Amino acid sequence: EVQLVESGGGLVKPGGSLRLSCAASGFTFSSYSMNWVRQAPGKGLEWVSSISSSSSYIYYADSVKGRFTISRDNAKNSLYLQMNSLRAEDTAVYYCAREMGVIQNWFDPWGQGTLVTVSS
Amino acid sequence: QSVLTQPPSVSGAPGQRVTISCTGSSSNIGAGYDVHWYQQLPGTAPKLIIYGNSNRPSGVPDRFSGSKSGTSASLAISGLQAEDEADYYCQSYDSSLSVYYVFGTGTKVTVL
Numbered sequence: 624e625v626q627l628v629e630s631g632g633g634l635v636k637p638g639g640s641l642r643l644s645c646a647a648s649g650f651t652f653s654s655y656s657m658n659w660v661r662q663a664p665g666k667g668l669e670w671v672s673s674i675s676s677s678s679s680y681i682y683y684a685d686s687v688k689g690r691f692t693i694s695r696d697n698a699k700n701s702l703y704l705q706m707n708s709l710r711a712e713d714t715a716v717y718y719c720a721r722e723m724g725v726i727q728n729w730f731d732p733w734g735q736g737t738l739v740t741v742s743s
Numbered sequence: 744q745s746v747l748t749q750p751p752s753v754s755g756a757p758g759q760r761v762t763i764s765c766t767g768s769s770s771n772i773g774a775g776y777d778v779h780w781y782q783q784l785p786g787t788a789p790k791l792i793i794y795g796n797s798n799r800p801s802g803v804p805d806r807f808s809g810s811k812s813g814t815s816a817s818l819a820i821s822g823l824q825a826e827d828e829a830d831y832y833c834q835s836y837d838s839s840l841s842v843y844y845v846f847g848t849g850t851k852v853t854v855l
Contacts, residue, residue: 658844660789668781668789668832670844682843718788724795727836728844729779731791731800 632737645719
């Protein structure tokens with residue numbers, strides 16, 4: 624069974640840092656691009672970042688560029704999101720998702736999400 | 744930051760057909776990029792229900808169908824069932840410099 628399990632969320636003060644992890648199983652992790660997508664409480668989905676299978680291509684939303692760093696360890700079947708200089712508006716459930724397709728891609732499956740709360 | 748616009752809510756009685764629109768622009772849907780749809784049941788992660796404008800993944804009921812034309816796309820749910828009550832999001836690729844993947848604003852489907 625294809626499965627993604629996020630961890631690392633929690634309560635952090637504004638300006639603080641947090642590192643999220645996503646453990647993948649049930650598929651050849653090293654063959655797929657991976658993404659982080661977030662959802663603020665009561666709000667819609669927002670794409671955050673994407674990393675290609677070999678980490679050659681990395682993209683960020685403008686809202687997190689310069690503060691967040693996506694990475695992966697194919698030997699450990701794991702995806703990461705290092706979040707620095709956190710702001711209240713970064714409060715959200717963060718989902719990792721496998722990217723499917725060749726060019727105009729979609730996300731399937733998604734993990735269950737991990738909640739990040741930025742508050743003093 | 745959503746650049747794809749959806750109606751906030753739609754509703755229908757059991758058995759009826761409802762449609763959800765997703766309107767984009769020349770940098771995403773209008774540029775010919777595919778549209779994908781997700782269903783998010785309360786308290787759960789999003790689930791893919793349509794990919795490549797009109798394709799259903801294995802296990803998704805054929806009551807769900809998708810289409811695309813010009814700068815818009817649509818998701819139709821026919822034979823509406825109580826279990827279809829959820830939030831639905833469209834998603835596409837955007838060729839502008841500020842975003843890569845974009846989601847719709849989301850639509851809450853209520854079964855009356």
